Amino acid sequence: MGEQLGKPVLRKEDLALLSGRGRYADDLPVPVGTLHAHVLRSPHAHAEIVHIDTAKAAGHEGVWAVITGEDVRRLSDPFMAVIKTPVTQYSLAVERVRYVGEPVALVVAESRYIAEDAAELIDIDYAPLDAVLDPVAACDGAAPLLHPQAKTNEISVRDFRYGDPDGAFARADHRIAMTVPFPRLSFTPIECYVVVAQHNAAEGSYDVLANFQGPFSMHPVMARALRVSGPKLRLRIPPDSGGSFGIKLSVFPYVVLIALAAKITGRPVKWVEDRIEHLVAASSGPNRVTRIEAAVGNDGRVLGLRLDQLEDYGAFLRAPMPGPLYRMHGAVTGAYDIRDIAVRNRVVLTNKMPASLIRGFGGPQLYLALERLMHRIAVELKLDPLDVIKRNLIPAQKFPYRTAAGALYDSGDYARAVEIAIGQGRLDDLKRRRAAARAAGRSYGIGFAVVVEPAMSNMGYLSTVMTASAREKAGPKNGAVSMATVNIDPLGAVTVTADVTVQGQSHETVLAQIVAEELGLTPDDIEVVLEMDTAKDQWSIAAGTYSSRFASGTAVAAHKAAVQMREKLKAIGARQLNVLPEDVELAQGKIRSRSNPDNALPFGRVAGTSNWAPTLLPEGMAPALSETGVWTPPELEPPSSDDRINTSLTYGFIFDMCGVEIDPVSYQVRVDRYVSMHDAGRVMNPVVAAGQIRGAFAQGVAAALYEEFSYNDEGAFLSGTFADYLVPTVSEIPDVEILHYESPSPLTPLGAKGLAEGNCMSTPACIANAIADALGVDEVILPATPRRIHALMEKAKQ
Amino acid sequence: MRRVNRNERVRIALTLNGRRLSAEAEPRMLLSDFLRHGLGATGTHVGCEHGVCGSCTVLIDGVAQRSCLTLAVQAEGREVRTVESLAAPDGTLNPLQQAFRANHALQCGFCTPGILMSFTDYLARNPKPTIEQIRDVLSGHLCRCTGYAGIVAAIEEVAKR
Numbered sequence: 004m005g006e007q008l009g010k011p012v013l014r015k016e017d018l019a020l021l022s023g024r025g026r027y028a029d030d031l032p033v034p035v036g037t038l039h040a041h042v043l044r045s046p047h048a049h050a051e052i053v054h055i056d057t058a059k060a061a062g063h064e065g066v067w068a069v070i071t072g073e074d075v076r077r078l079s080d081p082f083m084a085v086i087k088t089p090v091t092q093y094s095l096a097v098e099r100v101r102y103v104g105e106p107v108a109l110v111v112a113e114s115r116y117i118a119e120d121a122a123e124l125i126d127i128d129y130a131p132l133d134a135v136l137d138p139v140a141a142c143d144g145a146a147p148l149l150h151p152q153a154k155t156n157e158i159s160v161r162d163f164r165y166g167d168p169d170g171a172f173a174r175a176d177h178r179i180a181m182t183v184p185f186p187r188l189s190f191t192p193i194e195c196y197v198v199v200a201q202h203n204a205a206e207g208s209y210d211v212l213a214n215f216q217g218p219f220s221m222h223p224v225m226a227r228a229l230r231v232s233g234p235k236l237r238l239r240i241p242p243d244s245g246g247s248f249g250i251k252l253s254v255f256p257y258v259v260l261i262a263l264a265a266k267i268t269g270r271p272v273k274w275v276e277d278r279i280e281h282l283v284a285a286s287s288g289p290n291r292v293t294r295i296e297a298a299v300g301n302d303g304r305v306l307g308l309r310l311d312q313l314e315d316y317g318a319f320l321r322a323p324m325p326g327p328l329y330r331m332h333g334a335v336t337g338a339y340d341i342r343d344i345a346v347r348n349r350v351v352l353t354n355k356m357p358a359s360l361i362r363g364f365g366g367p368q369l370y371l372a373l374e375r376l377m378h379r380i381a382v383e384l385k386l387d388p389l390d391v392i393k394r395n396l397i398p399a400q401k402f403p404y405r406t407a408a409g410a411l412y413d414s415g416d417y418a419r420a421v422e423i424a425i426g427q428g429r430l431d432d433l434k435r436r437r438a439a440a441r442a443a444g445r446s447y448g449i450g451f452a453v454v455v456e457p458a459m460s461n462m463g464y465l466s467t468v469m470t471a472s473a474r475e476k477a478g479p480k481n482g483a484v485s486m487a488t489v490n491i492d493p494l495g496a497v498t499v500t501a502d503v504t505v506q507g508q509s510h511e512t513v514l515a516q517i518v519a520e521e522l523g524l525t526p527d528d529i530e531v532v533l534e535m536d537t538a539k540d541q542w543s544i545a546a547g548t549y550s551s552r553f554a555s556g557t558a559v560a561a562h563k564a565a566v567q568m569r570e571k572l573k574a575i576g577a578r579q580l581n582v583l584p585e586d587v588e589l590a591q592g593k594i595r596s597r598s599n600p601d602n603a604l605p606f607g608r609v610a611g612t613s614n615w616a617p618t619l620l621p622e623g624m625a626p627a628l629s630e631t632g633v634w635t636p637p638e639l640e641p642p643s644s645d646d647r648i649n650t651s652l653t654y655g656f657i658f659d660m661c662g663v664e665i666d667p668v669s670y671q672v673r674v675d676r677y678v679s680m681h682d683a684g685r686v687m688n689p690v691v692a693a694g695q696i697r698g699a700f701a702q703g704v705a706a707a708l709y710e711e712f713s714y715n716d717e718g719a720f721l722s723g724t725f726a727d728y729l730v731p732t733v734s735e736i737p738d739v740e741i742l743h744y745e746s747p748s749p750l751t752p753l754g755a756k757g758l759a760e761g762n763c764m765s766t767p768a769c770i771a772n773a774i775a776d777a778l779g780v781d782e783v784i785l786p787a788t789p790r791r792i793h794a795l796m797e798k799a800k801q
Numbered sequence: 802m803r804r805v806n807r808n809e810r811v812r813i814a815l816t817l818n819g820r821r822l823s824a825e826a827e828p829r830m831l832l833s834d835f836l837r838h839g840l841g842a843t844g845t846h847v848g849c850e851h852g853v854c855g856s857c858t859v860l861i862d863g864v865a866q867r868s869c870l871t872l873a874v875q876a877e878g879r880e881v882r883t884v885e886s887l888a889a890p891d892g893t894l895n896p897l898q899q900a901f902r903a904n905h906a907l908q909c910g911f912c913t914p915g916i917l918m919s920f921t922d923y924l925a926r927n928p929k930p931t932i933e934q935i936r937d938v939l940s941g942h943l944c945r946c947t948g949y950a951g952i953v954a955a956i957e958e959v960a961k962r
Binding site: 013014016017018020021022023024025027029030116190191192193194195243244245246247248277278279506507508509690691693694697698700701702724725726730732733734736738739 | 827829830837842843844845846847848849850851853854856883884885887888892894898901902903905907908909910911912913914917936937939940941942943944945946947948949950951952953
C-alpha cells in the first residue's frame, strides 16, 4: 500500500506502557487541596426516598460536603435526552431510586477513606416499590411504572416499512419466525471511571479531567446540565485510558456530579470508581427481545422480513440512546438482498442500570436474531445452512448497493469472501470433525454467521427515532466531521493531533504511519499527541473513539492534513531547489527533485522555513506551520422523508464459521475450530488489525458463553464481583483463524473500513448456531452457560 | 510482629525497586494505594480491588502477589518490585517487555504491568515453561483488549530463547 501504510509497524505506544510510564487518569497530578468523593448507592431496585438524614455524616471529621438529589436538582438541570419524554434524570437520584446501585448521595472528604466512613453515617428512609425487570412484562399496562409521569414504560415505538412486506409474506411458500433474546453484558474495561473537577467561581467555569471516550455530542449535554455555555466546561481527556469498549461514555453523569461537588466545596474534587461500583452501575449493553419472521421461498430465498425489536434500556434513556436500535437501521437486512421489510422498534424502561454504548452497538442484538433465523430457515426447509446464506447474499455486481432501509454499502464481494473462507479444506475439515465426533456419540455442531460491519456513524441516524414531520421541525441532523492536524516546529519536527480519545486502539502508531507516508518520513519521526482538551483542541460532536470511526474518519482527516502540508512543502522546496513544484518529492527524510534526486534538502530545513524565513515562502502562501484536515463525507445524508437512512459511511463484511463440541459431563461448550473472514477494505497496519479482531473475538466468545449481568425478580444485582461476572481468562478463549479479503472503500482516499467491532456482532451468532446444530434444538439462550446447556439437553431428551 | 493502632497513621519503610523509601499511611491502606499514591509508583494499576484481575500484581521478596489484597503495613521492611524496575536505566526494554511489543501483546496497557510482574517471577523459577504452563499462569490475569493470543506468543518467545 505504501512505504509505511499497510506495514506491520510496531507500536509507538508500547515503550511507555510497558515501563509503567503510562499516564492514565488516576496517575496524573491533582491540584493541592484536592478532596475525594465517594458515591452512596441505592440498595433497592425501586423505592421512594422518604427522607435522607445527612447530619451525622456531614459532622464527621474531615468531611466537606454531603450532597443529595435535592442539591443536584437545585444546582443543575436534568440531562438532555434524544427522545422527548417526561422522564428526567439528574446525576443523583431525586425522590425515587430506580435500580440497585443508583447514586443517591455523594460524600466529599479529605480522603476516600474518610468519605467512605462518613457514607455509613447517612441515614436514608426508603419506601420500597414493586420492581419490573423483564422487558416484555414492563410493557404490560399493569406493570409498575418507573416514571409515572410518562404513563408507560414503553416510551418509544416506531414502525418502518420498506417495499411491500405484506405482499412478500402473502406470496411466500413459508413463513418462519423466532423470538430471540439478547442478554445484558458489559466489556468492563480494567480501568474504572476517574473524574477530577475544579470550579472557578470568578469565571463560573469548570475544568474537568475524565477518562471520557466520546462522542463529544455529550459535551453540550454535560454543559447544559451544569447550566453553563460550552466554553465554560473545559473537558480534558488523559493521554492514556485503560480500555473503554463504549463503556466510558457513561462517565458523563459523574462528570456533572463531581463538577457540582467542586462548586459546592470550592475545592478540586476527585472521584475514582471502584470495581464493585462499576459492575453494579457504570453501564451495560441493552438487552433486547427480537421477534423476527421471514417470508421464504421453497429454495430458501428470503422474500420479506419482519422484525419487532424491543430494547431494554434500564431505568433511564440516556443520550445518545436509543443508539443501538438505530445504528444498524440502514443495515437491518445484514448481508442479504432483501427488499420488502417491516421493522418495529420499541424502547422500554425497567429497574436495571441504564444501558448505553458498548462495542458492537446494536450489531450483536440484530445479527443474533437474523443469523439464528437464517439457520432456522435451513433446518425447517431441510436445506444446507450455508446454501441458504449464499442464496441470499447481495451479489457482487450490485455494489455500491442501497439497502431497503437506506444504507449505501460501499464495496464488497460477499460470495467470493465466503468461498475463500470455506476453501483450502476448511469447511471440509469442520464437517469431518463433526462426522467423527457424532460417530463416536458426541455432540458436535457447525455454525455460520455473516455480518455487515458499519463504521463511522452518520450523526443523523438517531433522528430516525423521530417521525419525518418531527425531524422537519427539529432541523436536519446528518453527517460526521473528522479532524486531524499536522504541526511543524522550528526545526521541522512533525507533531499530529486528532479528534480521537485513546483507549488502546494504536491510533498513535497508525496516525504516524499515515502522516509519515505523505511526508516521506518514518513513523519514528512523528510525534502524536492525543490527549484532548476541549478548550484548545479541534473537535466536533462526532469526536471521540466509538463506532469504528477511526479508519473511515479520523484516519482520512489525518491523510488530508498530511497531503495539505506536503503540497505546501513541495512549493516551498521548489523555490529553494530551483525546480518546479511538480518536480518535488518528499522521500527518505528529504525534500528533493524527482528528476535529480541529488538536488535535495533535509526535510527539517525546508519545513522550518515557515518559522525562520516566512518571507521566502511562495507568494500568497500562508506559512506551513499547521494544517488541519477536515473530512465530512457527503454520503452521510439525513434520513429521507420515507425514513431511509445511510447509517454509516463504510460497510465491511465478515463471514464466520465454527465447530463446537458439548461436553456431556460438564455441559461446557468448547469451540473446536473457528474461522473468521474479514473484508475491512485496505488494512492500514496488519498487526493492529489482528489485535483488534482478536480482542473483539474474545468479547464475542464472552457474550456467547460467559458474561451476563443478571438480576433476580426483585431487581437485586447478582453479578457484583469478578467472581460472579465471568470475564474469560486465557483458558476460555479459543484460537481463531483470521482471513482477509480486501475490497477497498471507494468513498475514502485510504480505502480502509472499520474492523474492531465485527466479531462482537458475528461470534455470538456463529456459536449459537453451532450449538443449535450440535444439540438439534430450536432455541439457544445466550450466554450458553453449562446450566442452560444442561436444560437444553434435558429438554431434548424428553 | 509489629502492632499498630487502628486510628494511628504509621510510617512504613520498604525497599521499592532497590531504593529504600518510606511514607506514612493508615493501617488499613492497601499496598496498591500506598505504592501509587504514597510512593508515586503509578505503574502498578488497580483494576478490581478484590484479587481477580491481577493488574496490581507486584513482587514482594521476589514472589508475585496481588498488592490490592495486601496491606501496606504487611510490606514493612520487605523488598517490593514493580513494573518500573524492568527496563534498563536508559529505558531499554528487557527481553520480556520487548517480546510483548513485538507480539502486540498489549493494547490499552492497563493490565500489562501485572502480567509482566507475574511472569518475571514465574520465568525466574521456570525459564522454559510449556505453553500449558504459560496459559495456566496467565489465567490469573484479566485482559479485555487482546484476547490473550499476543500475550501467550510473547511469553513463548521469551521461553524459547
